[in-house]
Amino acid sequence: MSNQNTAAPEHEQTTKPKTVKFEVLRQDKSDSPSYWEKFEVPYRPNMNVISALMEIRRNPVNSDGKKSTPISWDMNCLEEVCGACSMVINGRPRQSCTALVDQFVQPIKLEPMKTFPVVRDLIVDREFMFDSLKKIKAWVPIDGTYDLGDGPRMPERKRQWAYELSKCMTCGVCLDACPNVNDKTNFIGPALLSQVRLFNTHPTGAMNKDERLDALMTDGGIAECGNSQNCVVACPKGIPLTTSIAAMNRATNIHMFKNFFGSDHMVD
Ligand code: SF4
Numbered sequence: 001m002s003n004q005n006t007a008a009p010e011h012e013q014t015t016k017p018k019t020v021k022f023e024v025l026r027q028d029k030s031d032s033p034s035y036w037e038k039f040e041v042p043y044r045p046n047m048n049v050i051s052a053l054m055e056i057r058r059n060p061v062n063s064d065g066k067k068s069t070p071i072s073w074d075m076n077c078l079e080e081v082c083g084a085c086s087m088v089i090n091g092r093p094r095q096s097c098t099a100l101v102d103q104f105v106q107p108i109k110l111e112p113m114k115t116f117p118v119v120r121d122l123i124v125d126r127e128f129m130f131d132s133l134k135k136i137k138a139w140v141p142i143d144g145t146y147d148l149g150d151g152p153r154m155p156e157r158k159r160q161w162a163y164e165l166s167k168c169m170t171c172g173v174c175l176d177a178c179p180n181v182n183d184k185t186n187f188i189g190p191a192l193l194s195q196v197r198l199f200n201t202h203p204t205g206a207m208n209k210d211e212r213l214d215a216l217m218t219d220g221g222i223a224e225c226g227n228s229q230n231c232v233v234a235c236p237k238g239i240p241l242t243t244s245i246a247a248m249n250r251a252t253n254i255h256m257f258k259n260f261f262g263s264d265h266m267v268d
């Protein structure tokens with residue numbers, strides 16, 4: 001009789017496939033109630049939140065073993081450039097495409113951003129931001145019926161400075177982090193204030209400087225900022241939002257005095 005030990009080696013007994021646990025705040029329609037649902041997906045090294053959501057979509061079975069529906073979320077560039085995949089991960093708004101699961105305490109909680117209306121699950125409607133971009137004329141008007149030629153050259157140092165502000169991807173994270181962007185106010189939010197600074201500094205964009213400052217001095221403009229400074233910490237692009245807001249505070253004050261005392265509003 002053989003006395004050979006037939007039990008599995010210790011490492012086979014204790015090593016279970018590694019998984020990642022998620023809790024997702026779901027909502028079937030824009031007007032239906034939200035509910036939490038738990039999922040567990042097989043771990044892969046370097047997986048991000050989007051690849052985990054794709055795994056759930058392939059096999060939408062929740063942690064109770066019940067068949068569920070695929071989770072809806074938004075994405076586009078997958079390299080933190082478009083801002084579409086923004087959601088709240090473990091309580092903090094950020095992009096899910098650059099959120100590696102190894103960085104988070106589990107269960108990883110996924111919620112839609114609270115500042116915007118929910119379309120479904122993790123998809124929100126950021127139309128408010130795009131409407132605000134129209135309100136502040138966030139563009140340089142160069143369209144014409146004839147060739148306008150090259151635009152004015154900008155000093156390299158200024159161009160590099162402007163490039164930093166132009167990195168804004170309208171992701172909405174700074175609005176979600178701001179306590180003053182809520183359903184009680186029309187505050188357009190920090191990103192939009194910074195965009196006014198960008199376009200007003202552009203040599204051609206400065207032609208519409210006064211209109212943009214006028215827009216900032218209306219309902220929902222700069223007076224709604226409470227200086228909580230959450231925005232500058234939250235921005236994934238490192239945009240100096242509070243510096244921009246301070247600059248726009250100065251610019252609107254000067255603009256107000258010019259309006260009050262009379263000025264020819266020369267573009268400077
Ligand atoms: S300023 Fe930053 S956080 Fe705000 S919308 Fe732009 S990229 Fe997103």
Ligand code: FES
Pocket residue numbers: 074075076077078079080081082083084085086095096097098
């Ligand atoms: S998919 Fe574009 S920022 Fe994440």
